[in-house]
Amino acid sequence: MDPISTNKIEELILSLKEHYTILIVTHNMQQAQRISGKVGFMYLGELIEFDDCYKVFNKPKMELTRNYVNGHFGRHLSKVPKTFIDGTFQFRNCIRH
Numbered sequence: 877m878d879p880i881s882t883n884k885i886e887e888l889i890l891s892l893k894e895h896y897t898i899l900i901v902t903h904n905m906q907q908a909q910r911i912s913g914k915v916g917f918m919y920l921g922e923l924i925e926f927d928d929c930y931k932v933f934n935k936p937k938m939e940l941t942r943n944y945v946n947g948h949f950g951r952h953l954s955k956v957p958k959t960f961i962d963g964t965f966q967f968r969n970c971i972r973h
Contacts, residue, residue, distance in 0.1 A: 886911050905945065909933055917941045 877885070889898055889911050902908055908915055909929060916926040917940075925932060925941040936942045943949050 882907070905933070917944060919944075 886907070889900070892898060893911075893913070900908070900911070912929045914926065915929045915932040917924045917932060917936075917938075919940060925936060925938045927937070931937075932941060933945050936945060
């Protein structure tokens with residue numbers, strides 16, 4: 877989407893969120909930081925971390941989240957503790973809400 881349209885949509889979202897809960901799914905981290913109060917990071921269908929936007933982007937609790945927001949995603953994934961249960965990956969020690 878072009879910057880002018882993006883800005884108009886973000887302004888609308890910011891005005892609506894005063895009265896409604898809005899859920900946005902995006903891969904655009906800059907946009908998430910501009911318009912979000914809370915942020916969740918998901919990997920392979922699992923919620924890895926959920927917290928205030930500032931905390932997730934500046935002080936993430938989970939290494940996987942930290943790697944993603946710092947642009948190092950894909951590195952050291954072999955260190956992520958996971959088990960294969962019922963055809964899905966289940967992460968141990970993840971934050972769940």
